[in-house]
Amino acid sequence: MKFMMVCAVALFAASPALARQGDNAASGNQSQGASSVQSIVDSEFPAYDANQSGQLEQPEFIKWMVALKDQEMKATGKALPASEISAWASGAFTSADADGSGAVSKEELVKYLTGGSS
Numbered sequence: 067m068k069f070m071m072v073c074a075v076a077l078f079a080a081s082p083a084l085a086r087q088g089d090n091a092a093s094g095n096q097s098q099g100a101s102s103v104q105s106i107v108d109s110e111f112p113a114y115d116a117n118q119s120g121q122l123e124q125p126e127f128i129k130w131m132v133a134l135k136d137q138e139m140k141a142t143g144k145a146l147p148a149s150e151i152s153a154w155a156s157g158a159f160t161s162a163d164a165d166g167s168g169a170v171s172k173e174e175l176v177k178y179l180t181g182g183s184s
C-alpha cells in the first residue's frame with residue numbers, strides 16, 4: 067500500500083502539469099486521484115511500451131518503475147541501492163500483474179497505482 071502511494075506521488079512529481087490539473091478538479095473524493103493517474107498513464111504508457119504490444123512486459127514495466135523511483139529519490143533526496151530498487155520493481159510487477167498473465171495492461175497499471183486492486 068505504501069509503495070502504491072509512493073508511485074502515485076512520483077507520478078505527480080514527474081508530471082507537474084497533470085498534478086495541477088488534478089488540483090483544479092479537487093472534490094475530495096478518490097476518483098480525482100484515480101483520473102489523474104489515468105491521464106498520466108495514458109500519456110506515458112506508449113513511451114514505455116517499447117514493442118507496442120499494448121502491455122508492459124516485465125522489462126518495460128521495471129524500466130518505468132525504476133524511472134519513477136528515480137524521480138522519487140530526487141524529490142526526497144534519499145538514495146536507495148540499485149539492488150533494493152530492482153527487488154522492489156520486480157515485486158511491484160508481480161503485484162501489478164493482477165491476472166498473472168506475465169504482462170501489465172494499462173488497466174492493471176492504473177489499478178495498481180491507485181490501489182484499486184490488491
Ligand SMILES: [Ca+2]
Pocket residue numbers: 115116117118119120121122123126
Ligand atoms: Ca509491451
